[in-house]
Amino acid sequence: MALVLVPAAAASDRHPTQSELESEVVCPACHTTLDQSSSPIAQRMKAFIAARIRAGDTKTEIEDALVAQFGQAVLAKPATHGFDLVAWVLPIAGLLAGAAVVGVAAWRWSRNAPRGRPAAAAPPLDPELERRVDEELARFD
Amino acid sequence: MRSVRIGAQVLSVALVAGLLGLLVWKVAHQVGDSTVASDLRDGKEPAAPAFTLQRLDTDADLESSSLKGKVQVLNFWASWCVPCRDEAGLLQSASTEWRSRGVVVLGIDHQDLSSDARAFMRHYRLNYPVVHDAGDKLYQSYGATGVPETFCVNRDGKVVAHVPGAVTRDTLDSCIQGALES
Numbered sequence: 001m002a003l004v005l006v007p008a009a010a011a012s013d014r015h016p017t018q019s020e021l022e023s024e025v026v027c028p029a030c031h032t033t034l035d036q037s038s039s040p041i042a043q044r045m046k047a048f049i050a051a052r053i054r055a056g057d058t059k060t061e062i063e064d065a066l067v068a069q070f071g072q073a074v075l076a077k078p079a080t081h082g083f084d085l086v087a088w089v090l091p092i093a094g095l096l097a098g099a100a101v102v103g104v105a106a107w108r109w110s111r112n113a114p115r116g117r118p119a120a121a122a123p124p125l126d127p128e129l130e131r132r133v134d135e136e137l138a139r140f141d
Numbered sequence: 142m143r144s145v146r147i148g149a150q151v152l153s154v155a156l157v158a159g160l161l162g163l164l165v166w167k168v169a170h171q172v173g174d175s176t177v178a179s180d181l182r183d184g185k186e187p188a189a190p191a192f193t194l195q196r197l198d199t200d201a202d203l204e205s206s207s208l209k210g211k212v213q214v215l216n217f218w219a220s221w222c223v224p225c226r227d228e229a230g231l232l233q234s235a236s237t238e239w240r241s242r243g244v245v246v247l248g249i250d251h252q253d254l255s256s257d258a259r260a261f262m263r264h265y266r267l268n269y270p271v272v273h274d275a276g277d278k279l280y281q282s283y284g285a286t287g288v289p290e291t292f293c294v295n296r297d298g299k300v301v302a303h304v305p306g307a308v309t310r311d312t313l314d315s316c317i318q319g320a321l322e323s
Contacts, residue, residue, distance in 0.1 A: 028252040028277070029252050040221035040222075041219065041221050041252055041253070044220075044221055044254055044257055045254070048254055068275065069253075069254055069255060069273075069275060070252065070275065070276075070277075071275050071276030071277060072276070073276075073277075101149070104149070
């Protein structure tokens with residue numbers, strides 16, 4: 001999986017598309033991504049991105065330029081360093097903690113569940129009853 | 142088994158306590174989060190927030206401390222803002238007219254591309270200093286809610302007047318006079 005994703009990410013960084021960046025950059029005036037905004041500043045930002053793509057800039061270079069102009073909040077995805085890293089780590093940690101709780105609960109449940117006990121030995125038949133059963137069965141031989 | 146249960150209980154209590162602490166911290170900070178605009182509405186004269194921002198009219202930074210002792214007209218604007226175009230000429234005139242009395246007009250470009258802002262400055266022949274508020278920090282500390290908005294600061298560094306929306310000749314003169322006389 002990693003072997004597939006890493007080259008794809010590198011290609012995306014080298015050759016970003018307009019739609020890709022518009023879905024990952026936030027309009028600072030309306031706080032939606034650019035692809036959902038037609039405000040004047042969003043239009044200008046789209047034109048800026050288009051010009052930088054034509055100039056051959058990488059995705060990282062374009063994002064860095066936008067952050068320099070508008071601040072870190074212009075990126076829809078939180079940064080992967082500093083305090084913003086919490087936004088990435090916390091959901092994963094939550095999932096792992098949830099899985100651990102479920103695992104422990106399942107383990108405890110399986111240990112405490114009543115185990116199947118062998119059926120108690122049937123009491124011996126009354127000799128008279130046993131003789132009659134044998135006689136009845138003998139009729140079918 | 143008993144230790145696992147106690148550990149889980151301690152973890153749960155710690156998690157709830159942590160979230161509760163976060164909530165209290167957030168609420169406490171929101172309550173104490175006054176802005177220049179909100180203080181002015183409450184009849185106060187708050188100190189002008191300090192800043193160091195990149196100038197658009199030169200390559201240097203501008204520090205608010207360099208404006209100490211001057212009456213300042215701080216105008217938040219953006220090149221894409223239509224009312225900002227309407228008031229640009231007024232601000233340029235005021236900058237020239239009031240300069241001899243120690244008044245400085247300072248443009249604060251906000252939510253804007255620097256290249257667009259520079260084109261705007263050339264088009265309207267603005268020759269007063271203009272800075273770029275890249276992360277909106279100054280804008281937020283002033284409690285502005287749009288562009289344009291103008292604040293006047295007296296010689297003591299106190300913000301004494303606020304004009305939301307585009308200035309007119311009257312509101313701009315009144316803002317500056319108020320700062321000169323306070």
